[in-house]
Amino acid sequence: MTGAPLPAGPLTAGPLTAGIELGGTKSIAVLARGPQILDRVRVATEDPETVLGGMMAALDGWQAAGAAIAGLGIASFGPLCLDPALPDFGRLTTTPKQGWAGTDLLAPFRRFGLPVALDTDVNGAALAEGRWGAAQGLSVHAYLTIGTGIGGGAVVNGRPLHGLMHPEMGHVRPASAPASGFAGICPYHGNCLEGLASGPAIAARTGRPAHEIGDDDPVWPMIADELATLIANLLLILSPQRILIGGGVGSRAVLLPHLRRATARMLGGYLAPVTPDALDRLITAPALGSDAGPLGAVALAEMAAAG
Structure with missing residues (x-):
């Protein structure tokens, strides 16, 4: 096996599991025991045959090397059909990712x-x-990723939130259209959050990739004002005790202070617990960093193994 070295210290107790994270630009397969990633294989997210073939090759290699894998978790970009009663269960549905719609x-x-x-x-x-990670011991929390796309997940009493389907938070529309007049790039909605504030959207509205934009650029307060629509609505509807902001764009340190200020303005002092000091704890970076995604697949694998 090749990939990440075995972490220092004693092995975490628990089953050996495999996780697959299918992301917008890269996909990762990991072999793990609890939160300890023992090995990982990374491929670019191109066509489904290549990506899923690479993930299966990783599993084949681990099993051939003697790994007794107890469960597999697959954490994927969406939208997904997650209702076992429906004929499309396990498939991607209306994803804007070219070539992936309908993939089983x-x-x-x-x-x-x-x-x-x-x-x-x-x-x-x-x-x-x-x-x-950063939401241990909480009964309700949310995770937002801002990168190639924008998505949001929520956990209530230890279980991911499902209903009619799963949350699709990235396609919420902001309270008002951008002052710049930017129409957005989402093929379904134009100026939803993904169409306005994802990495490709920022590049389209500024002419530069997000990682080349300085911290003092006026685009960041505008992006924060748009994203604060979602954060304020989450606090009003779901009442999470923490909202974690990840992803390539979301991990920019400049964004969090703007998000906290914009959320406070949008709430207008209505929610008594949401004080300026509380916002520092409410809206934070994920503790697991860039491993939150693959470890999400591992957490799903543990659920599968436990039945």
Whole structure:
């Protein structure tokens, strides 16, 4: 096996599991025991055959090396059909990711004979942060990723939130259209949050990739004002005790202070517990960093293994 070295210190107790994170730009397969990632394989997210083939090759390699894997978790970009009663269960549905709509994410892995759990990447990341990260001990929390796309997951009493389907927070529309007149790039909604504030949207509205934009650029307060619509609505509707902000754009340190100020303005002092000091704890970075995604798949694998 090749990939991340074995972490220092004693091994975490618990089953050996495999997790697959299917992301907008890269996909990762990990072998783990609890939150300890023992090995990882990374491929670019191109066509489904190449990506899923790479993930299956990683599982084949681990099993050939003697790994007794107890469960598999798949945490994917969406939207997904997660209702076992529907004929499209396990498939991507109206995803804007070219070439992936209708892809069956479960069928290729059935030959491994493992218990499998499938959910969105953001629901998985939220679950991982609740088990091992910055949301431990909380009854309700949310995870937002702002990167190639924008997505949000929520965990209530230790379980990822599902209903009619799963949350699709990135396609909420902001309270008002951007003052710049930018129309947005979402192929479904134009100026929803993903169409306005994702990495590709920021590049389209500024002419530069997000990582090249300085911290003092006026685009950041504008992005924060748009994203604060979602954060304020989450606090009003779901009442999370913490909202974690991840992803390539979300991890920019400049964004969090703007988000806290914009959320406070939008709430207008209505929620008594949401004081300026509380916002520093309410809206934070994930403790698991860039591993929140793959560890989300591991958390799903543990759920599958436990039955």
